[in-house]
Amino acid sequence: MISGAKNAVLPVLSATLINKGISRIINCPDISDVRTTMDILKDLGCKVKFIKKSPGNIIEVDATNVNKSKIEASKACLCRSSVTFLGALTARLKEAEVAYPGGCTIGERPIDIHETAMREMGIETTLNNTHIKTKVFRTDCNTEPTKNIYLKFPSVGATENAMLAAAGLEESVIIYGAATEPEILCLGNYLKELGAKIQGLGTGCIKIKGQKDYAKENLIFKIIPDRIEASTYFITAAAVGDGISVHGCIPAHCKETLDILRTMGCNIKEHKYKYDGQEQSVIEISDGAIRKKLKSPGVIIADAYPSFPTDAQSLILPLLAVAKGETYVIDKIFPKRFKAAEELMKTGAKIKHTESGIHITGRNHLKGNILYSYDLRGGASMIIAGLLAHGQTSVYDEDYIKRGYDGLTEKIRALGGDITECHVDP
Ligand code: EPZ
Numbered sequence: 001m002i003s004g005a006k007n008a009v010l011p012v013l014s015a016t017l018i019n020k021g022i023s024r025i026i027n028c029p030d031i032s033d034v035r036t037t038m039d040i041l042k043d044l045g046c047k048v049k050f051i052k053k054s055p056g057n058i059i060e061v062d063a064t065n066v067n068k069s070k071i072e073a074s075k076a077c078l079c080r081s082s083v084t085f086l087g088a089l090t091a092r093l094k095e096a097e098v099a100y101p102g103g104c105t106i107g108e109r110p111i112d113i114h115e116t117a118m119r120e121m122g123i124e125t126t127l128n129n130t131h132i133k134t135k136v137f138r139t140d141c142n143t144e145p146t147k148n149i150y151l152k153f154p155s156v157g158a159t160e161n162a163m164l165a166a167a168g169l170e171e172s173v174i175i176y177g178a179a180t181e182p183e184i185l186c187l188g189n190y191l192k193e194l195g196a197k198i199q200g201l202g203t204g205c206i207k208i209k210g211q212k213d214y215a216k217e218n219l220i221f222k223i224i225p226d227r228i229e230a231s232t233y234f235i236t237a238a239a240v241g242d243g244i245s246v247h248g249c250i251p252a253h254c255k256e257t258l259d260i261l262r263t264m265g266c267n268i269k270e271h272k273y274k275y276d277g278q279e280q281s282v283i284e285i286s287d288g289a290i291r292k293k294l295k296s297p298g299v300i301i302a303d304a305y306p307s308f309p310t311d312a313q314s315l316i317l318p319l320l321a322v323a324k325g326e327t328y329v330i331d332k333i334f335p336k337r338f339k340a341a342e343e344l345m346k347t348g349a350k351i352k353h354t355e356s357g358i359h360i361t362g363r364n365h366l367k368g369n370i371l372y373s374y375d376l377r378g379g380a381s382m383i384i385a386g387l388l389a390h391g392q393t394s395v396y397d398e399d400y401i402k403r404g405y406d407g408l409t410e411k412i413r414a415l416g417g418d419i420t421e422c423h424v425d426p
Contacts, residue, residue, distance in 0.1 A: 001055045002230045002248040003029035003406040004223035008186040009059075010081035011160045012223065013037045014088040015190050016061040017044065018167060020215040023063070027056035027223040029406035032399070034059070036078045040085060043075065044068045055248070056222075066092055073099035073130055079403070080104070080157065083111060086132060087161035090123060091168025091210070094136040104375035104400070106310075107334035113151055113158035120149035121165060121173055136169070151177035154204065154304045159184055166208040167196045175206045181305040182253045186224045193221055227253035229405060230283075231312040232380050234258060236412065237285040238266045238294070239319050240387045244415055246283045254283075256308040260316065261285065264294040264323055289322060289388070296325030296362055303332045314340035314377040318385040321349035323362040330357035340378035343371050347389050368393040373400040380405060387417050396424075 004027035014037070016023040028034060030052070038048045038059065045067035051058040069089050076082040080103025089096035103109050115132060118125040124135045147169070151158055159179040164187075166173035178184070180202050188201040194216055197209035230249035237244035238261045251258065251270050262268055267287035273280055288294065300320075302310040310333035317340055320327045331337045341351050341358050347366035352359050368391030373379025379401040386393030395401075398421065401408060412419050 002225045002233070002246065003027075004056060005029075005183055005186070005226035005229075006031055006033060006404045007081075007156070007181075007228070008183040008226075009034060009223045010037055010079070011084045011164070011183070011187045012190045012221065013041065013059065013061065014081070014084040015164055015167075015187060015194070017041065017046070017063050017066055017085070017088040018091045018164070018191075018214055019194055019219060020064050020213060021062070021217045021219065023061045023216070023219045023221065025059045025061070025221055025223060027225075028059045029226065030057055031406050032403045033079045033081065036075065037081065040071055040075050040082060043071070044089070063092075069093045069095050070097040071099055076100065077102040080109065083114060083157055084160050084164060086114065086118075086134060087164025090118070090134045090136060090165045092213070094168070095134060097131050097133045099131050104377075106337040106339075106375050111158075113153060113155045114161045117149045117151060117158055117162040117175070118165060121147045121162070121169065123165060134165070146172040146174060148174050148176065151175065153177070154179040156181055156184065159206070160187055163187060163191060163198075163206065163208060167191050167194070167210040168212070169210045170212055172207060172209045175208070176204070178204050178206045179304065180204060182224055182227060182250070190221050193219055224253070225249050228309065228311045228377070230254050231257040231309070232315055232384075232405070233411065233415075234261060234283065234285060235312070235315050235319055236384055236387065236415065236417070238264070238288040239384055240290060240417065241285060241288055241415060242290045243284065243286040246285070248280060249283060251281050251283055256306065257312050257316075258283070260297050260300065260308065263297045264319070265292065266294065289319065294319065294323045296320065296323045296327040298325070299328045299330070301330045301332060310334055310337060311377050313337060314375075314381040315384060317341055317344055317351075317360070317381055318349070318366065318388050320360045321347070321351070321363065321366060321385075322388060325362055327360045327362070328354065328357060329360065339374040340381040343374070343378065343382060344385055346371060347385050347393070365390050367391055370394045370396070373397040376400050376404040380408065383408070383412070383419065387412070387419070
């Protein structure tokens with residue numbers, strides 16, 4: 001069963017700060033980025049509870065008494081999504097000081113688009129070497145009933161920060177050039193449950209009419225399934241499975257990944273059924289690499305949603321490394337996100353860097369080796385490579401993997417994969 005989406009639950013947890021009441025967020029994954037975000041909420045004065053439940057854990061946040069507007073580097077540096085506390089604290093306390101965020105080393109991760117969005121909303125924004133600070137000055141003579149902000153790139157995080165800050169302003173804000181990922185819609189739907197008036201979610205133009213403050217006594221909200229986790233298991237099923245069903249995903253959110261696997265020759269069927277009174281989807285994948293030589297899709301270009309996701313780019317590399325033919329892979333979101341490709345070469349994968357990305361020549365098989373995770377999706381990619389390769393593979397630095405996958409080894413073992421977690425003393 002696919003867990004709740006990491007990249008949806010994290011901004012929604014930031015958003016719970018805006019509610020002077022209790023938010024019960026359901027279908028949360030138990031991953032270290034969530035635990036880090038819970039710690040930050042507690043530091044800011046919230047009461048936070050993690051209630052284990054299967055399927056779909058619950059996180060209860062009581063943000064009645066938020067009493068701090070500053071987040072130190074010691075916490076902010078642990079994950080990229082800490083940056084969304086900037087918008088949430090600005091909405092709640094009308095000021096914020098957040099240390100620069102951490103995040104996977106997958107390329108440049110500036111926050112200039114976040115900064116510009118705050119300024120274009122009329123929020124005073126200053127940066128020093130370590131923190132970004134915001135302050136909202138209320139001027140009764142506010143002449144502009146609507147603030148227009150223009151994102152130079154559909155940044156997911158900057159769109160989220162702009163939405164969060166705008167939710168705390170009384171004038172309308174229109175975000176042009178907004179990201180359209182499903183995680184953006186999930187955050188927007190939480191803000192609408194809170195009481196913000198939002199139009200245009202899922203389009204590049206989002207209009208938000210916020211209010212000074214919010215107080216929902218007991219707001220219950222469900223997180224969408226994780227489309228990247230689902231894509232991880234689709235690719236694993238295509239690589240080493242023989243008729244695997246993946247439950248609890250939203251197929252429409254994973255269309256590009258499923259289309260690529262179909263192009264490579266997999267047989268993919270979608271069924272629907274009722275579970276717990278709700279309609280559920282199951283994706284059945286057969287005719288994978290176990291049964292026949294899959295063929296190269298030719299070119300994969302990772303780009304903003306609804307294109308093939310950058311987060312699935314590392315994941316599909318092992319499958320391309322044993323497909324018949326040559327594949328060019330370009331990542332327009334993080335052009336240098338190919339550390340996983342370099343690590344994959346240790347298994348005998350025939351990969352070379354090109355001017356705009358990488359070129360992969362499919363081989364008969366990969367051979368097991370000692371591999372390292374350098375980021376979350378790269379680590380998961382090495383596990384897929386290990387399942388595909390002949391012989392044993394050890395993947396080090398599983399902490400990266402635990403940042404974003406809830407029960408990965410258990411789920412792969414349930415699929416029949418021979419995988420064991422071992423702790424090696426440093
Ligand atoms: C989010 O990161 C996700 N993380 C990433 O997932 C995902 O890869 C990325 O969106 C793209 O989909 C979370 O949601 C926590 P961006 P984010 O801002 O918001 C440039 C995973 O594995 N940019 O959309 O940081 C940036 O350098 C992680 O789950 C600026 O130039 O991504 C990049 O090239 C990895 N200035 C591009 O935009 C800015 O101010 C996209 O970044 C912000 C971004």
